[in-house]
Amino acid sequence: MMLFSAEGHQLGMLSGGCLESDIHHYARRVMHSQRAITLTYDGSDEDDLSFQLGIGCGGSVHILLQPLNQANEYLQLERIYNALREFRTGYYYQRIPTQAGEVEVRFMDADPVPMDGFQIIARLEEEGGEQWLCTPVKPPPHLLIVGGGIDARPVCAIGHAMGWRISVWDPRPANGRAEYFPSADALLSGPVAELPGYIRAQSVNAAVLMSHSIELDARALAALHREPLGYLALLGPRTRRDRIIQAANIDSGAGSLPVYGPAGLAIGADSPESIALSILAECQAALYQGSGRSISGQLPDE
Secondary structure: OEEEOOOOOEEEOOOOOOOHHHHHHHHHHHHHHOOOEEEEEEOOOOOOHHHHHOOOOOOEEEEEEOOOOOOOHHHHHHHHHHHHHOOOOEEEEEEOOOOOOOOOEEEEEOOOOOHHHOOOOOEEEEEOOEEEEEEEEOOOOEEEEEOOOOOHHHHHHHHHHOOOEEEEEOOOOOOOOOOOOOOOOEEEOOOHHHHHHHHHHOOOOEEEEOOOOHHHHHHHHHHHOOOOOOEEEEOOOHHHHHHHHHHHOOOOOOOOOOOEOOOOOOOOOOOHHHHHHHHHHHHHHHHOOOOOOOOOOOOOOO
């Protein structure tokens, strides 16, 4: 999705920059007429602009342009904003316009579902002889980092750059300080017993235990292993993972989360930044049901 303002500002991206100038031209027409229109760019047609620009996908792109004004309740974007702020999922419906260019939208809350069970692909739906574009709306992932050491800083920074919410917990006064984690949404230092309540109240989806303390990681694991998380990971080798699980004295049976340990994907990471990238990539795959495999297939699976 994109927003165009009358002053020429743009927010978001549709085609990686190839079509935006032409779309902006039509957007100004929509602002003037206050009528919605649909554009189509055919990447397989040599006479089409998208083919001439070489966008490369070879397919067709259909774009719905709608005016944004008080009369149409600003397309109910405020409701979507409030849903995201309150960590609620939902579905945003936009009617494909008729020749009259009339605008109609609605937002519907979805039943609470885990991150990995939420349908994230937009789709067209038929209703009363009309077509509606149904777009899932979901808040960004919320990651809890247990441990405020040096190697936790790039996990926080990169996660923040991805648009995720980041919370850092470390009860040690020298760790997890604001000057070390300027992009964190929350810095926590209370008792570990408060973490389960925080996870549920703040819709935390994932946690990485990386305090470099067997005791702290074990206490955190004992508190979190039955919480509704899509990803629970332990930094360090398998021997350390086994010691932490043993120290946590947890039952790995029904109701207990699988522990990703050692945390991360095998990308050859050897620095705090690349290790952070490895962990966040695995977390992304776990939350969105990705395989973690090479898309091209050029890398071996093992």
